[in-house]
Amino acid sequence: MTDVVLAAVLGALGGIALTVLLLLARRLARGATDLGSEAERAALQALHQASLAAPHLRAGLAAPDVVKAARHLRVLLGSAAVAVVSSDGTVSFDGATDGLESAAVRIAAQVRSSGRRQVFPAPGRADELEAVGAPIVVDGEAVGAVVAFAAPVRAALVRAAEEVADWCAAQVELGGLDASRAQLAEAELRSLRAQISPHFIYNALTAIASFITTDPARARELVLEFADFTRYSFRRQGEFTTLAEELGSIHSYLELERARFGDRLRVTLRIAPETLSTVIPFLSVQPLVENAVRHGLEPGEGGGEIRIASRDDGTHAEITVEDDGVGMDPDALRSLLTAGDDGRHVGLRNVDTRLRQVYGPGGGLVVETNSGAGTLVRMRVPRSQPLNDPDND
Template identity: 35%
Template structure:
């Protein structure tokens, strides 16, 4: 207990003692309970209101500070509070993002005008002077070129040093800080004032560093998406030409013995390649991928006949979730090619899918009871990918032996693509036993 609170407690106890003496001991007959309590409450209230305790605070009043102009009020805390917000530049250094960022930063940095440039032209200008500091105009002033070329903050005072050729320009001071991605300067943040006192250099530099961080994250996102696009294109290009050749042979054979079935197979083959080639974006509903997988397996069943059996166990809740395109079919294709095809008696492929509401993940399991893989092959493929990500029946790896032909690259590609889409938030695990089959389990965030 603090000293002020302890003192107040003692005073209140004394006050109630006085009330007791005055109402119960010194008067005859003693007052009733209601009157005693009323007197006690009244006296306690007076003590609390009149005593500068820890509950009420000191009674001394603070002298009001003189009001300052809005632009001179310390803005230091405002940009810090904005650090957790999503800056428009998070999407990249574009004119629209620069304009919205400049509008957001103008009151925060205490500037009359804010400009954002890349290394060649003005992307945004907000505030006094916007009538002649045009968006799209080249970066011409010596101060701006010095900040961009040297990668250092430049502070200029005086209209001449600002370097604007318009004689009516109201800008008098400027703080120009470079924007960089790593060691590469990509633009500049410029804070102008119409007065002789420039904005805080430290504040502008801190904000420039924050914007640079957002630009660096935007660059990483762009590179990650490009990499994911490249891997998706690689998966499309990897659709096995032998599968097409064998399917066409099957259709040709069926055209003599069962023309109706041959026509159906030809339509399914058309649907298969149309989906694989024309599917846009990185995600699709599970129902679409499920139809794609069933189309593929129906074509393979026409080829293998009774040697290939398929079992589906799909939770209806999974059908509306979104999953990466062309991820499930390669897992199933590997099970057919390297599990069932190499087994004389054939086997069964099982596809299961569930939604886990507790972890908010989609769980997909592809298993077969085919030839399986030796531990050495599992270890090699697991080491090649992330968390066992490359360790299914794979495709197109270096040919280490009959059991390893066409293994590794396809599923490593899938793993790398999943990592670019989900980071550390996915798992792709493999369990396999030679002559007993392989199980591949994929768990991805629910979308």
Template identity: 45%
Template sequence: MRLSRQIGEALADGLTGKGAQLAARRLARLLAADAVALADCEKLLATAGSLDPDAAQALLVETLDVLEPVTAPPLRAAPLVVSGDLAGCLLVSGDVSDADLAEAADLVARALDHADLVRARERIAEADLRTLRAQISPHFMHNALAAISAHTRTDPERARELLTDFSDYLRYSFAGTGDFATVADELHAVQTYLELQRARFDDRLDITVRIAPEVLPVPIPFLVVQPIVENAVRHGFESRPGTGHIAVRGFSEGPLCVIEVEDDGAGMDPDVAKAILTGSRAGSGRIGLANVDKRLRAVYGPEYGLWLDTAPGAGTKATVRIPRYARGVHA
């Protein structure tokens, strides 16, 4: 019983957490197995003892295909099903019975389910996403209305189009349906926002948006991309003369969805960028970047989030990396 509790504690951060290796060692002790491995739906993540990596990978693929225990002596494997969703696989080597393997897989699945519930409660405590929806920059709203007003006499048709864009943008930003949107929805809102900004700057803002079709349906936390784009406008372009360029790109890298927002503005010291993301630089004027990073890591895990690549005079590239498919994340 004590060892079972310790395995659950070691899996508090999930299969990719720092305790997964310890959990594998404790499982090997519990089962008196020669070796134990924990895997997600792609690869082995933690191993205790000696396993043939090629044989283990092949058994992992087979087990996940049939969704039931598989034996390939000296290896045995069982799928890990958490709240009805496939989470990974438990592999063992040695004299382990079918009943013991099934019981161990159930133990791991229950530990992962408990860890998910704990993290969900932490996310609710850390950030009320409905409140975040309402944090639309007054600076942007004032400037958008000013741009629309400036066009009412000189170009009434453009003013009507901008007013429609502004209405669409506000409707999306204050939407009350769910905590997630698709990449397609987020980028539509971003394009609307950028059109309003381009009108404000008399078309001095050059915009490029390139999105691969396969990432358009990927679910993403609501209002993640727009704060990044707003920072690119305010800090990369607003205070400088001449034309500025902002590029928004979305593409897949294997199982990942990657979104990049790049500007050719002033840039910043990399240490300042790091401080902004950790939230340790108060009064930086960077709108919600630490919050965006925190939300992404809370939803997907510590290996995902927001990264800033920048240097003084070299512009800034903000990169969001999230899994294309994540258990429990639906738009």
């Protein structure tokens, strides 16, 4: 690349990129065939190469896919060869090798140690490749380095290598955030599973035991329902399931609760068949039903009714869980969902948090309640979620 092109690359990696893209979009919208100046074309190419490299850096600099990122970074820098070297010495290299990988490791160690970019002249003939190395710094620690080889290394390449190293650091940080979100989601599921154990299993087993002598056949049925419930609730794979699968587990749960409540627990289902295949976060409806039983109906002497419904509004499936139990004060509910409490209603707060993580701030639960007026909990889930297919978990 010429110095002009490299300068444009640097601009593309900064705030100028947005202006350039808007300019290009306006020209394309008018049907213009001219893509603009050399600088604008270089900026567009730089952004394209950066977008191709980004996904391959998210798993960390030692991941196998980083070699694919190095290929795009070499085109981006216009250099003869590029190496991305992690802190453990893993080299992802693209370009003419000719013994340059070992040189890249040595250069990366030096720039990581110094914490700043450095230029390394060719040791022999003038036509041999020179190198520039720049550290990849994440949270104040040099986790790797970008090393670019060229003959000669010009000032624009030195600046570009440093900018690319900073951009790589940003991608590594984004990958870390993705991993943190996944770990948080798993932690939330573990929290829900831990909630199930103390609050439900003891009562279920006690109910089963009460039928062993008086109605052995009923006891056997309840044991099977208990097995189905626990098998689903404690399964290890996947963050997503379908509404149909979750309703199957809810059926088992409610059968076990009926063994305790008898006729005091009434259940009504109004499920639109077209919503059964809707993908939902695993354990997102079941805790709402359990919350309705434990905090809605159980405190009252006369039991009550739980109504579970779903409907398809075209773009979303709306799922509601309603009870006619004791309800709660709206201000107390607001405090529960925002600041947490002493451990009650953990499932409700947990589901709300996970829905917002998956579908954004507007994707949480909508709760209608008042003291003595029961509670209705509503969730809306997109009908199309190709990235959340439970078969791909």
